[in-house]
Amino acid sequence: MTRSITQTRLRVVLALSFIATLFMLLACQGKQPPSPTYKVGILQYVDLLADIEDGFKAGMAEWGYVEGENIVYLTRNAHGAIDDLDRLAQELLAEHVDLIVSITTPASLAAMRASAGTDTPIVFILVSDPVRAGLVASLKQPGGRITGIRDGGTATTGKRLELLTMMMPGIQRVLVVYSHEESLLPARDELRQAAAKLGLTLVEKQVYTTEEAIAVFRAVQPGEVDAIFVPSDGIILDAMDEITALATRAHLPYILPGKAPGALAFHGENVYQSGRQAASLASKILQGGDPATLPVELSKEFYLAIDLRIADAMGLTLSEEILVVADEVTK
Amino acid sequence: MRASATIQDTRSQRRYIPLATRLFILFSVAAVLPLTVSGVFGLTSNYNAQRRQVEALQQESAANIANRIDAYLEQIEAEMELTVGKWTAQTEASLPLLLRALLTFNRGFETLTLVDWTGQEIAKVSRYTLFTAQDLGNRAAAPDFVVVSQGQRYLGPVSLSQFEEPLVTLAIPVKDVRQDVVGALVAEVNLKFMWDVIAQVKIGTGGYAYVVDREGRLIAHRDASEVLQGQTLRHLAGVRAALQGQATTSWYAGLEKANVIGSYCPLRRADWFVLVESPHQEALANVYQTGILNLVALAATLGLAFLLGGYMVRSIVRPMKRLQEGVRLIGGGDLAYHIDLASRDEMGDLADAFNGMAAQLQQTLQGLEQHVTELKQAEAEREKLIANLEAQNAELERFAYTLSHDLKTPLITIGGFIGFLEKDTLNGDVEQVQRDMTHIQKAVARMQQLLDELLELSRIGRRVNPPQRISLSELAHQAAANLAAQLTARGVQVDIAPELPTVIGDPPRLREVFENLLGNAAKFMGEQPHPQVEVGARQTANETIFYVRDNGIGIEPQYHDKVFGLFEKLNPQSEGTGVGLAIVKRIIELHGGRIWVESAGAGHGSTFCFTLSTPAPVGQDLQDARPVNPVRNHHV
Numbered sequence: 001m002t003r004s005i006t007q008t009r010l011r012v013v014l015a016l017s018f019i020a021t022l023f024m025l026l027a028c029q030g031k032q033p034p035s036p037t038y039k040v041g042i043l044q045y046v047d048l049l050a051d052i053e054d055g056f057k058a059g060m061a062e063w064g065y066v067e068g069e070n071i072v073y074l075t076r077n078a079h080g081a082i083d084d085l086d087r088l089a090q091e092l093l094a095e096h097v098d099l100i101v102s103i104t105t106p107a108s109l110a111a112m113r114a115s116a117g118t119d120t121p122i123v124f125i126l127v128s129d130p131v132r133a134g135l136v137a138s139l140k141q142p143g144g145r146i147t148g149i150r151d152g153g154t155a156t157t158g159k160r161l162e163l164l165t166m167m168m169p170g171i172q173r174v175l176v177v178y179s180h181e182e183s184l185l186p187a188r189d190e191l192r193q194a195a196a197k198l199g200l201t202l203v204e205k206q207v208y209t210t211e212e213a214i215a216v217f218r219a220v221q222p223g224e225v226d227a228i229f230v231p232s233d234g235i236i237l238d239a240m241d242e243i244t245a246l247a248t249r250a251h252l253p254y255i256l257p258g259k260a261p262g263a264l265a266f267h268g269e270n271v272y273q274s275g276r277q278a279a280s281l282a283s284k285i286l287q288g289g290d291p292a293t294l295p296v297e298l299s300k301e302f303y304l305a306i307d308l309r310i311a312d313a314m315g316l317t318l319s320e321e322i323l324v325v326a327d328e329v330t331k
Numbered sequence: 332m333r334a335s336a337t338i339q340d341t342r343s344q345r346r347y348i349p350l351a352t353r354l355f356i357l358f359s360v361a362a363v364l365p366l367t368v369s370g371v372f373g374l375t376s377n378y379n380a381q382r383r384q385v386e387a388l389q390q391e392s393a394a395n396i397a398n399r400i401d402a403y404l405e406q407i408e409a410e411m412e413l414t415v416g417k418w419t420a421q422t423e424a425s426l427p428l429l430l431r432a433l434l435t436f437n438r439g440f441e442t443l444t445l446v447d448w449t450g451q452e453i454a455k456v457s458r459y460t461l462f463t464a465q466d467l468g469n470r471a472a473a474p475d476f477v478v479v480s481q482g483q484r485y486l487g488p489v490s491l492s493q494f495e496e497p498l499v500t501l502a503i504p505v506k507d508v509r510q511d512v513v514g515a516l517v518a519e520v521n522l523k524f525m526w527d528v529i530a531q532v533k534i535g536t537g538g539y540a541y542v543v544d545r546e547g548r549l550i551a552h553r554d555a556s557e558v559l560q561g562q563t564l565r566h567l568a569g570v571r572a573a574l575q576g577q578a579t580t581s582w583y584a585g586l587e588k589a590n591v592i593g594s595y596c597p598l599r600r601a602d603w604f605v606l607v608e609s610p611h612q613e614a615l616a617n618v619y620q621t622g623i624l625n626l627v628a629l630a631a632t633l634g635l636a637f638l639l640g641g642y643m644v645r646s647i648v649r650p651m652k653r654l655q656e657g658v659r660l661i662g663g664g665d666l667a668y669h670i671d672l673a674s675r676d677e678m679g680d681l682a683d684a685f686n687g688m689a690a691q692l693q694q695t696l697q698g699l700e701q702h703v704t705e706l707k708q709a710e711a712e713r714e715k716l717i718a719n720l721e722a723q724n725a726e727l728e729r730f731a732y733t734l735s736h737d738l739k740t741p742l743i744t745i746g747g748f749i750g751f752l753e754k755d756t757l758n759g760d761v762e763q764v765q766r767d768m769t770h771i772q773k774a775v776a777r778m779q780q781l782l783d784e785l786l787e788l789s790r791i792g793r794r795v796n797p798p799q800r801i802s803l804s805e806l807a808h809q810a811a812a813n814l815a816a817q818l819t820a821r822g823v824q825v826d827i828a829p830e831l832p833t834v835i836g837d838p839p840r841l842r843e844v845f846e847n848l849l850g851n852a853a854k855f856m857g858e859q860p861h862p863q864v865e866v867g868a869r870q871t872a873n874e875t876i877f878y879v880r881d882n883g884i885g886i887e888p889q890y891h892d893k894v895f896g897l898f899e900k901l902n903p904q905s906e907g908t909g910v911g912l913a914i915v916k917r918i919i920e921l922h923g924g925r926i927w928v929e930s931a932g933a934g935h936g937s938t939f940c941f942t943l944s945t946p947a948p949v950g951q952d953l954q955d956a957r958p959v960n961p962v963r964n965h966h967v
Contacts, residue, residue, distance in 0.1 A: 139495045139559070140495060140560055140561050150494070155460065159460055161461065197465060198461070293560065294556045295560050296559075298496060302458065303438075324431065324432050325431045327438075
């Protein structure tokens with residue numbers, strides 16, 4: 001009897017192991033278990049750059065992070081108030097986010113300050129010179145818990161001024177309003193050098209707030225300047241309406257550093273694509289990648305776009321040259 | 332015996348392996364061996380085929396990517412050629428615009444520089460940077476110009492842009508209508524375009540491609556981070572093979588995966604190599620799957636072998652066990668055991684054979700047992716016979732002694748009186764002579780009587796009447812009638828039970844028994860005033876006991892056996908020879924019965940009891956039908 005029981009038991013074990021093997025084989029073909037829910041904080045500096053956020057989320061979705069399913073986004077927007085950035089960054093940290101996406105240099109610096117002493121990784125977007133801003137040790141080896149997508153920013157300041165002159169040959173005086181933001185000082189130097197090369201006169205105005213910028217733009221009299229140079233400066237960009245108003249009023253050409261609706265021209269990154277590009281880095285980090293070894297990338301799409309309808313509306317006649325050079329001309 | 336002991340030794344030296352295990356091993360080997368061999372052969376050929384296929388596919392992918400990159404480079408050159416062609420027909424003032432247009436036309440260009448035949452830059456535009464006339468320099472010593480001035484195209488080493496992205500310098504000569512080199516167009520081309528090319532080519536699910544330059548530096552990969560890290564991959568076996576122009580495929584630790592199959596393809600227009608790597612686990616998934624299937628089949632076969640083994644154990648070992656048990660039981664002596672095997676096969680036959688053998692054994696044994704019983708019976712009978720003979724012998728000796736003694740007495744008497752007779756005759760004493768004569772006659776008569784009775788006793792064993800069914804009551808009455816005078820003289824009252832059983836026997840002899848017993852009873856009444864004799868029977872469990880009871884003098888217990896001896900007389904003064912009861916005993920014994928006396932002692936009367944079995948007269952001379960000599964007158 002014992003023998004037959006043992007045999008039966010052995011047979012059962014054998015059958016079970018056979019089934020188990022089959023299941024294992026089937027299981028190997030199956031999918032991975034769903035990833036946990038991630039919490040990502042987005043720190044915005046100015047409203048104008050909302051596109052970046054959309055681009056980032058779209059990019060994340062491409063990497064398999066679907067909002068509401070396996071990822072949650074917490075957005076904090078300083079609406080141009082630089083002093084609020086630190087507080088907002090701390091708010092995000094208080095939420096125990098897995099990652100912070102900081103847009104612009106001031107936001108990135110605020111995020112770094114707020115997260116000092118933690119291991120919260122940060123991915124920046126629209127930072128002109130992360131090395132000089134002190135965010136990363138080098139582009140190849142960021143070395144810390146932050147990396148991201150840089151823009152042409154400072155390096156392309158001279159080019160943008162050149163393009164501005166190409167739009168309307170004969171420009172002499174160029175209005176440039178900039179904030180006290182330290183990280184933008186290199187760009188200002190660049191701009192001054194380029195102006196010298198091109199034989200232009202810069203009409204420089206320094207402001208501290210968007211309100212001051214608005215006031216400056218409102219105070220410009222027709223004939224006072226020939227063109228407006230818009231720096232890659234959040235405070236100034238938030239006075240967008242005043243810039244276009246002035247440009248229209250005084251028939252002044254201008255080129256924005258980034259895409260904005262209703263703008264005459266812009267030369268720079270497609271910020272939506274920059275956001276998308278940043279998602280790749282964010283995904284790598286969420287999957288365990290070390291920001292210290294993930295090189296800083298340059299925005300992939302960098303281009304000159306001109307909207308001739310706006311030019312017509314402004315009563316401007318743009319040079320043929322600029323239309324040849326422009327990557328995108330809207331007629 | 333010696334041979335079988337040796338066999339036993341060799342057997343015990345071997346390890347005991349149960350049949351089930353043997354069968355399992357046998358089945359397993361029978362099933363697994365061919366399966367393994369075919370599996371190994373199949374896997375090997377499958378592996379080789381799969382590997383060749385993977386290598387071919389990878390080679391194709393690498394070539395495909397290389398072609399695309401080459402095509403792109405070709406296209407860039409074509410665009411540059413086109414621009415240069417336009418230049419010869421253009422004025423110098425419009426040159427920057429021409430370059431700008433080209434810059435816009437293809438985003439791969441980062442900077443474009445036009446150089447005249449002396450090496451002097453005459454126009455320079457950049458996607459990101461502002462260049463003015465102040466920035467124009469002399470390239471006469473630059474390697475690109477050196478090469479291009481000889482009428483050849485130039486593709487420089489990979490360098491990094493201001494944004495630390497890989498760039499390559501591409502330069503083409505500018506020729507006039509006479510095909511003389513009049514200048515050069517130098518372009519810095521961003522290699523990011525290759526990243527997209529690579530990203531577009533799908534290599535399995537885990538495969539990937541990348542491009543290295545002649546230094547082994549990674550210049551294109553679908554993951555920008557990998558490229559931007561500025562890695563040099565000379566340590567990878569695949570990259571080394573490509574750089575050294577070795578076999579196009581190898582197994583090594585790849586860029587992303589630990590163990591890969593790699594293929595490479597050199598570009599035509601650059602000293603770069605496209606590498607394609609696939610994790611060999613994925614590339615050879617088919618082989619692995621086949622391997623796993625083989626293993627599963629192997630396991631299933633093993634399981635099947637096990638089940639079959641189990642079945643064989645059931646159908647062979649189990650009956651065998653029962654057979655073994657049966658044989659053990661039969662061997663232990665239980666010959667009636669029946670090995671019950673339903674299987675209709677050799678096992679069943681074996682069981683039947685065993686059962687037959689057991690039955691035969693049983694039969695033989697039973698015969699033997701019967702034989703032994705018979706032998707024992709014969710032995711017992713012989714013993715009995717011997718004892719009987721011995722008893723008879725002893726009796727005969729006693730008889731001879733008694734006879735000589737008893738016969739001597741009258742002889743002595745005779746002798747003595749003859750002496751007296753002689754003397755008395757000489758004396759002439761007639762009266763005395765007559766008395767002497769009387770004494771002598773008495774002694775002679777007594778001798779005569781003794782000899783007659785001896786004859787009678789000897790006749791009992793030999794002279795037999797044919798057995799008849801007779802009523803004992805009747806016989807008892809006849810006996811009493813024969814003794815009437817004697818009984819009456821003593822005043823004895825005889826009561827005979829009316830319904831004594833009927834028996835088969837020798838009537839005269841049995842009557843003689845009653846005559847003797849009744850006579851004895853009358854003789855030994857002593858001073859009994861109311862002498863009585865009762866003849867009856869009582870029934871016990873297995874026999875009928877007949878008795879003759881008197882209220883006479885009785886017999887002391889120590890004489891109960893002695894009374895049946897020859898010439899035994901308890902009272903020497905009593906009449907008779909002492910042969911009567913011996914005769915009675917002999918008759919009873921001849922009828923297969925026993926006789927004994929019951930008496931509480933002197934003065935308590937005596938009861939003579941006897942039994943009779945169905946008589947089987949043993950006499951040898953049945954033809955001697957002489958009527959039995961009546962002994963009614965001989966009373967002891």
